[in-house]
Amino acid sequence: MASGSMVSVFQPSAWSEFFSRYERKPPKRSGEWMKIRIGKLKEDVQMLFKNCSNSLERMNLVDAVQRLGIEHLFEIQIETALSDIHENEPSSSNLHEVALRFRLLREHGLWVSPDVFKKFKGEDxxxxxxxxxxxxxxxxxxxxxYVLTHGEPELEEATSFARHHLKSMAPSLRSPLAEQVKRALHVPLPRTYRRLEALSYMPEYEQEAEHNPILLELAKLEFNLLQAVHLKELKAISEWYSDLKGYVGLSFARDRVVECYLWGYFLFYEEEHALPRMIFAKLFFLHILLDDTNDVGATLEEYGKLDAAIQRWEESAVSLVPGYLKKFYNKLLICFKEFDDELRLNGRYSIDHIKKEFQQLSSCYLQEAEWLHKNHKPRFEDRLHLGAMSIGAIELCVYAMVCMGDEMPEGALEWVLGYPDVVMACARIGRLMNDLAASSKPRNNRDVANCMECYASEHKVTEEVAFAAIDSMIEDEWKTTNQARFKHGHDLLPAVQRVINFTLSGPVYYGDRKDAFTFSSHLEDIIKSLFVNPIPI
Structure with a gap:
């Protein structure tokens, strides 16, 4: 029935061979000149931090640095500045200053009570x-x-109050505030991935009367320099994909290696994290091949045989695998061996934890296939649990910590292997947003019932009510995500923040009830902006 020559039912990628062939126009300034200039500008910004005379100056500087996408260059300065701000009791009655302090400190794992907003309320x-x-x-x-945690109704009231009035005043606002309000009403700043925010914020910051030209020049140069690095990696991973595709066949699968690289970029965009970024992207693509084999390529019996071989994870197990999937199975073993060699060579952890997670993912896919085969509509909680496991987020969080190795805090790997709340929240947000997107398009008869369908069936409610209930669940998971910054201690915060970066990809890939991964034309502008079009200087 199935074979690797089946025609794909998925939208073709806009990037199939683009990055393999793309030659970037030489910049006006050489890479070496840019590095020297960046070094000088970094020193200037360090002096700006040193010379801040008050908390408001520090907060505005930290906020600008973050929104311009250059916070990775000033982690020590930001931590020092925010620690100083946290230790000093605020005395301001200015709403902007109080709210900015609240958001910045909470985003960096420094607790602030919502009581700070009581001064802006009346007796009622x-x-x-x-x-x-x-x-x-x-x-x-x-x-x-939007950095609220569980049990903070006063912040939910703040959201409703501010949203109502921002919507009513939006038509009368002037640029750049008008654009910032529109963007925040679509996706609030704490749920926006900062590299994407930087693309919008750079031209807006330039319009501000008090903008600092040093920060702006540094942000543009750093972005363009990193873009050149990412372009080389996209060329390499596109060639890797071309070789893999030519070997394994499986033409029914989604051609999404660039979109997988983008997901790796969400976790580690910095130049020094090339190894985890590339291995993560390749592992993600292997997920996609496995997922599409289960969903559209193989029968239940065929996938069961592939899963049995994956659970054994040895060359001789290829005898279990259907003929058209043998090359895929062999390639899996080869790729994992190559990843292990790279990780060991660079002093990272071994591949064993990644392999176990991959085996678990395959088992989850098999369970979904069995449900579909039996026409079983599970209880909502069962569907959400399995769906959170099969979305791949949990496994990918583990991959991230393995690939980062000692660059993550001590204990980070053991922490993530325990599937802490922030990892499960990441997975549930991904699953629920994915399923809401899936419910907005015609059902594929090879898809198991999604969370929205299971909820509506179990609770005997309309689709509209089910949508609202799931939106509420997603909000709860965001609260859990915010809570994690305070729950796991300051030492583990860098690991928590990496997981949160992954969570922030959810609105990009599944926002507006769209599956932008499967229907990748929705991501074209983002990919062009991040990887193709340099920032004008």
Whole structure:
């Protein structure tokens, strides 16, 4: 029935051979000149941190550095500045300043009570109307409210209040505030991946009367220099994919290696993290091949045989595998051996943990296939549990810690292997957003019932009610994500933040009820902006 020559039912990628052939136009300045200039500008920014005379100056500098996408260059300075700000009790009655302090500190794992906003409320506990005359402060309050954790209804009230008034005043706002409000109402700043925010914020920052040209020049140069690095990697991974595809066949699978690389970029965009970025992207693509083999390529019996071989994980197990999948199985073993060699050569952890997670993922795919074969519609909780495991986020979080090795804090690998709340929240957000997107398009008869369908069936409610319930669950998972910054101790915070970076990919890939991974034309502009089009200088 199935064979590797089946025609793909998926939308073709816009990037099939693009990066293999793409030659970037030589920049006006050489890479060496840019590195020297960046070094000088970094020293200038370090002096800016040193010369800040008050908390507001420090906060505005930290905020600009983060939103311009250059925080990785000043981690020590940012940590020092925010620690100083946290230790000093705020005395300001300015909404923008109070809300900015609240958001920045919470984003960096420094607890601030929502009581700081009581000064902007009347005796009846509602926000004073006079703050609606401060759109910049209101926007800051709105964004700050999205770092809420469980049991903070006052921040939910802040979200509703700020959203209502921002929507009503949006048509009368001027640039660049108008664009920032529109963007935040679509996806609030704490849920926006910072490299994407930087693309929008650079031209807006330039319009601000008090912008610092040193920060702006550094952000543009650093972005373009990193873009050149990422372009070389995209060329390499496109060639890797071409060789793999030519060997294994399986033409029914999604051609999404560039989109897999983008997901790796979400976790580690920095130049020094090329190894984890590339291995992560390749592992992700192997997930896609396995997933599509289960979903559209193989019968239940055929996939069961492939899974049995994967559980054994030895060359002789290829005898179990159907003929058209033998090359895929062999390639899996070869790829994992290559990854292990690379990881060991660079002093990282062995591949064993990654292999176990991959085997577990395959088992989850098999369980879904069995449900489909039996026409079984599971209980919602069972569907969500298996769906969270099969979305791949848990496995990919483990891959990230293995690939980063000692660059992550001590204990990070053991921590992630315990599937902490922030990892499970990442997986549930991904699964629920994916399923909401799936419910917005015609059902494929080879798809197991999704979470929305299971919820509506179990609770005997309309699709509209089920959508609302799942949206509420997603909000709860974001609260769990925010809580993780305070739950696991300051030492593990770098590992927590990497997981949160992965979670932030959810709105990019599955926002607006769209599956931008499967229907990858939705990602074209983002990929062009990040990897093809340099920032004008």
């Amino acid at each position: 506990g509602t926000f004073n109307e006079y703050i609606t005359n401060d759109p910049k402060g209101l926007l800051c309050l709105y964004n700050a409210s």
